[in-house]
Amino acid sequence: DVVMTQTPVSLPVSLGGQASISCRSSQSLVHSNGNTYLHWYLQKPGQSPQLLIYRVSNRFSGVPDRFSGSGSGTDFTLKISRVEPEDLGDYYCLQSTHFPRTFGGGTKLELK
Amino acid sequence: QVQLKESGPGLVQPSQTLSLTCTVAGFSLTSYNVHWVRQPPGKGLEWMGVIWNTGGTRYNSALKSRLSISKDTSKSQVFLKMNSLQTEDTATYYCARERAISHVMDAWGQGASVTVSS
Numbered sequence: 209d210v211v212m213t214q215t216p217v218s219l220p221v222s223l224g225g226q227a228s229i230s231c232r233s234s235q236s237l238v239h240s241n242g243n244t245y246l247h248w249y250l251q252k253p254g255q256s257p258q259l260l261i262y263r264v265s266n267r268f269s270g271v272p273d274r275f276s277g278s279g280s281g282t283d284f285t286l287k288i289s290r291v292e293p294e295d296l297g298d299y300y301c302l303q304s305t306h307f308p309r310t311f312g313g314g315t316k317l318e319l320k
Numbered sequence: 321q322v323q324l325k326e327s328g329p330g331l332v333q334p335s336q337t338l339s340l341t342c343t344v345a346g347f348s349l350t351s352y353n354v355h356w357v358r359q360p361p362g363k364g365l366e367w368m369g370v371i372w373n374t375g376g377t378r379y380n381s382a383l384k385s386r387l388s389i390s391k392d393t394s395k396s397q398v399f400l401k402m403n404s405l406q407t408e409d410t411a412t413y414y415c416a417r418e419r420a421i422s423h424v425m426d427a428w429g430q431g432a433s434v435t436v437s438s
Contacts, residue, residue: 245423256414256428257357257365268426300365304423308380309355309367 210234210303214312220320227288229315231301236281238305245304248277248286252297261286288317322346324415326432332405333438340432342398342415349373349391353418354398355425356389358411371398373420405436
């Protein structure tokens with residue numbers, strides 16, 4: 209199975225500040241069709257996960273441009289600029305290139 | 321409006337079988353795959369399996385011997401059955417849709433909390 213290593217586990221931030229989350233995979237996430245299926249989700253307290261970024265760097269419908277994704281191969285990053293209260297929660301990366309699909313362990317974004 | 325809603329028993333006895341239903345609205349199961357993902361209390365997310373828009377299935381090998389996913393397209397429902405439940409299967413179970421061949425789960429249900437206990 210592809211192991212997704214997410215860091216940090218906890219990320220204290222100030223409102224208006226910037227946050228960066230890393231996700232590394234144990235093998236390349238480049239699919240045979242050339243696409244890289246690495247996605248980012250936010251799970252707010254008591255809610256189900258919601259899609260933020262798909263295929264490394266594409267913002268999902270309605271996601272503010274404060275969220276950006278980058279990376280390639282096995283190394284990926286989610287950046288959040290100008291953190292707002294509604295951004296707090298648990299962030300997960302997910303790879304859907306290989307089976308079984310695997311999630312990172314999660315990063316809790318919380319107030320400093 | 322796209323909706324997915326999980327339903328099922330909140331409490332299951334050890335060694336018994338879990339049956340959950342995911343009822344969808346706003347899209348067709350002939351065009352979308354449906355995944356099941358679970359989350360133990362206070363822990364991360366685990367992918368369980370998928371039923372393709374074509375009706376085929378694929379399971380996490382860690383659960384394969386216990387898990388079955390099926391659907392009734394005419395009723396817009398997807399079913400999960402998992403047998404031989406143990407306390408470590410206590411979790412919130414989510415269904416999520418994925419447009420066929422997109423590889424992206426873009427909408428999730430609210431989740432169904434399941435406790436395995438006698």
